[in-house]
Amino acid sequence: DGTGGVGVEVGGAADWTAVGGGFDETSYSRLDQIGTGNIDKLGLAWALDLPGEVTLEATPLEVDGVIYFTGSYAKAYAVDATTGKVLWTYDPETWKHDPAAMHFSFGANRGMAYEDGKVFAASLDGRLFALDAKTGKELWVSESIPEGALNISTGAPRVMNGKVIIGNGGADFGARGFVTAFDAETGKLLWRFYTTPGTDEENAGKPAMELAAKTWGPDHLKAGGGGGTVWNGMTYDPELNRIYIGVGNAGPYDPDIRDPDSKGDNLFTTSIVALDADTGKYIWHYQENPRDSWDYKSTPNIQIATLTIDGKLRKVLMHAPTNGFFYVLDRKTGKLVNEPGKTTLITWAKGIDMKTGRPIEAPQIRYETGLTKMWPGTIGGHNWQAMSYSPKTGLVYIPQQQIGARFSRKGGSENAFNVMGLMLEPITEKPGDGHGYLVAWDPVAQKEVWRVQHKGLWNGGTLATAGGVVFQGTATGYFKAYDAKSGKELWKFNAGLGIIGAPMSYSRDGKQYVSVLVGYGGTTAAYGHFMDMGYKYGLQPRRLLTFAIGGDKSLPPSPPPDFTVHALDDPALTLDEDDVLAGRALSVQCAACHGVGLQATGTPGPDLRESAIALDLDSFRALLQSGPLMSRGMPRFENLTEDQIRQLHAYIRAKAREALGKREKDDTAPSAKL
Numbered sequence: 001d002g003t004g005g006v007g008v009e010v011g012g013a014a015d016w017t018a019v020g021g022g023f024d025e026t027s028y029s030r031l032d033q034i035g036t037g038n039i040d041k042l043g044l045a046w047a048l049d050l051p052g053e054v055t056l057e058a059t060p061l062e063v064d065g066v067i068y069f070t071g072s073y074a075k076a077y078a079v080d081a082t083t084g085k086v087l088w089t090y091d092p093e094t095w096k097h098d099p100a101a102m103h104f105s106f107g108a109n110r111g112m113a114y115e116d117g118k119v120f121a122a123s124l125d126g127r128l129f130a131l132d133a134k135t136g137k138e139l140w141v142s143e144s145i146p147e148g149a150l151n152i153s154t155g156a157p158r159v160m161n162g163k164v165i166i167g168n169g170g171a172d173f174g175a176r177g178f179v180t181a182f183d184a185e186t187g188k189l190l191w192r193f194y195t196t197p198g199t200d201e202e203n204a205g206k207p208a209m210e211l212a213a214k215t216w217g218p219d220h221l222k223a224g225g226g227g228g229t230v231w232n233g234m235t236y237d238p239e240l241n242r243i244y245i246g247v248g249n250a251g252p253y254d255p256d257i258r259d260p261d262s263k264g265d266n267l268f269t270t271s272i273v274a275l276d277a278d279t280g281k282y283i284w285h286y287q288e289n290p291r292d293s294w295d296y297k298s299t300p301n302i303q304i305a306t307l308t309i310d311g312k313l314r315k316v317l318m319h320a321p322t323n324g325f326f327y328v329l330d331r332k333t334g335k336l337v338n339e340p341g342k343t344t345l346i347t348w349a350k351g352i353d354m355k356t357g358r359p360i361e362a363p364q365i366r367y368e369t370g371l372t373k374m375w376p377g378t379i380g381g382h383n384w385q386a387m388s389y390s391p392k393t394g395l396v397y398i399p400q401q402q403i404g405a406r407f408s409r410k411g412g413s414e415n416a417f418n419v420m421g422l423m424l425e426p427i428t429e430k431p432g433d434g435h436g437y438l439v440a441w442d443p444v445a446q447k448e449v450w451r452v453q454h455k456g457l458w459n460g461g462t463l464a465t466a467g468g469v470v471f472q473g474t475a476t477g478y479f480k481a482y483d484a485k486s487g488k489e490l491w492k493f494n495a496g497l498g499i500i501g502a503p504m505s506y507s508r509d510g511k512q513y514v515s516v517l518v519g520y521g522g523t524t525a526a527y528g529h530f531m532d533m534g535y536k537y538g539l540q541p542r543r544l545l546t547f548a549i550g551g552d553k554s555l556p557p558s559p560p561p562d563f564t565v566h567a568l569d570d571p572a573l574t575l576d577e578d579d580v581l582a583g584r585a586l587s588v589q590c591a592a593c594h595g596v597g598l599q600a601t602g603t604p605g606p607d608l609r610e611s612a613i614a615l616d617l618d619s620f621r622a623l624l625q626s627g628p629l630m631s632r633g634m635p636r637f638e639n640l641t642e643d644q645i646r647q648l649h650a651y652i653r654a655k656a657r658e659a660l661g662k663r664e665k666d667d668t669a670p671s672a673k674l
């Protein structure tokens with residue numbers, strides 16, 4: 001019916017059969033046993049500890065009494081939905097299979113797909129695997145990334161009518177985006193759609209690639225594949241038998257490096273593209289940022305619904321990409337049905353031109369002067385954390401953050417990253433920056449109805465329910481429930497660690513449950529200099545938590561946040577300034593897991609300033625060269641030279657010394673930092 005078809009394929013409203021709840025990706029549960037009237041009686045039914053896990057981004061599925069989810073590095077779990085007992089696990093062991101892929105991520109995986117007794121997920125190195133849902137037995141494994149391509153897989157596959165589709169990431173290091181469909185029964189490749197053009201020869205005879213090629217200059221492949229990776233949102237539309245894919249940013253970000261010989265739009269980067277579900281043939285596209293120059297991405301989840309607009313029922317899709325606007329498109333044509341509203345502080349554009357559908361860009365945003373500042377920044381107003389839509393309230397619940405970005409063609413502060421020739425750095429300069437928000441948005445009126453400010457910047461996805469409640473986990477470690485109409489906070493539970501994944505709901509033997517993964521991380525956890533969460537590596541347990549009315553279990557308390565860096569130093573050691581500087585540049589490779597500027601506060605890896613291994617040159621060298629911790633996510637860096645190892649080590653030492661110095665000078669209460 002297009003109004004939140006949760007679980008319709010299997011057990012009606014009782015199950016949660018896809019990461020977004022059902023095909024429509026509205027993250028809405030029709031269950032109403034837990035509601036605004038009894039939420040004070042909501043309590044923990046069971047908890048499952050997940051030792052060894054780091055970043056947990058998946059929304060679990062539930063089918064016929066079994067919960068399925070992926071942990072980090074796509075380790076798959078099946079768990080009894082009423083008791084929390086583990087039924088089976090499956091580990092694709094990427095570190096053994098393709099150690100090189102470990103360099104390109106920090107373990108993120110956003111979940112599984114379910115159809116007909118099979119579950120599907122993809123490992124970081126792009127192996128799509130099908131498992132028997134009962135036993136966890138491997139049924140088939142197919143390579144979804146061609147040999148030699150730079151891509152990695154972090155997203156959840158989607159499955160429909162016997163076809164599994166999977167995208168991948170890598171635009172930030174120059175990969176070319178595509179999605180691939182496989183036969184769910186056999187794992188055979190059925191079709192592949194590229195999001196950027198290839199060589200003239202490859203494009204010939206393919207209308208979508210010929211169309212895209214006109215928007216790029218002749219030499220566009222020199223700087224890489226152009227980006228446009230489809231690493232998160234993909235939605236199947238059963239009414240029109242189409243798939244809408246959310247295409248990522250263009251790469252390299254600087255268009256003068258990426259595509260110096262044209263001023264074209266660089267299709268299909270930062271677009272939504274509609275494809276025929278059977279053949280993968282192009283139907284339409286809508287580009288949210290023509291000639292993207294800022295790492296803007298259209299990858300957040302794409303919802304389908306039927307809305308009444310100007311008195312007419314319209315089949316629409318709804319989208320809140322990182323650029324901050326809210327788009328409602330006609331699913332048949334890909335055209336705007338109303339004027340996109342601003343869901344957050346937006347400085348890069350005045351609005352969207354309703355005649356052309358193109359943004360009206362603000363002056364000086366294409367770094368004409370060599371430098372550009374803008375809001376939202378690359379982290380986005382809304383990123384991969386799922387937004388939900390309640391057909392009951394007619395509102396969309398967007399997990400948001402406010403933070404800007406500074407781009408410069410040279411220079412930048414210590415915390416700036418050089419991303420393929422452009423210096424990039426998140427900034428907090430405007431009122432409201434550095435916080436996350438839960439925003440209730442009216443997609444018909446295109447305006448905000450209420451908002452809640454969170455303490456932390458990077459929070460979890462949302463779940464809306466027929467009980468009139470919106471659930472969301474926060475960076476500061478609370479799982480919270482809000483009144484869907486007013487935004488009033490109704491309930492909270494201390495989970496002991498930040499939450500970034502989205503919750504889901506199911507019913508078993510007449511009882512409604514709500515589950516959520518607790519596992520702080522994601523890319524933004526690396527920005528410890530903006531939001532020191534005080535989490536310490538390995539100390540706060542990762543868990544799957546499940547709640548029900550009358551639940552009376554409690555969690556053993558997690559170690560509280562600790563904002564002190566317990567750095568180690570040897571005052572006798574002299575550090576070579578040139579080594580420290582060179583080490584700083586090399587440390588970009590460490591940042592996703594150990595923090596920007598080595599400030600690790602909830603990152604998947606430990607704080608190197610506190611690490612006895614990293615601070616001792618000999619054990620550090622052995623760690624990098626032989627990879628004894630590879631199974632725990634620490635890759636081998638066998639290509640680093642002896643000089644580079646010494647430089648990195650000097651930088652770690654210098655940062656440890658600096659942290660100790662700060663601690664002596666600054667004795668403000670640690671909690672004052674948040």
Ligand SMILES: O=C(O)c1cc(C(=O)O)c2c(n1)C(=O)C(=O)c1cc(C(=O)O)[nH]c1-2
Nearest residue numbers: 108154169170171172229231248522523524
């Ligand atoms: O360009 C890409 O291919 C790509 C991939 C991914 C990813 O695969 O996780 C992210 C991003 N970009 C990205 O821009 C981003 O903000 C991001 C956040 C996260 C995360 O897991 O927290 N992944 C990614």
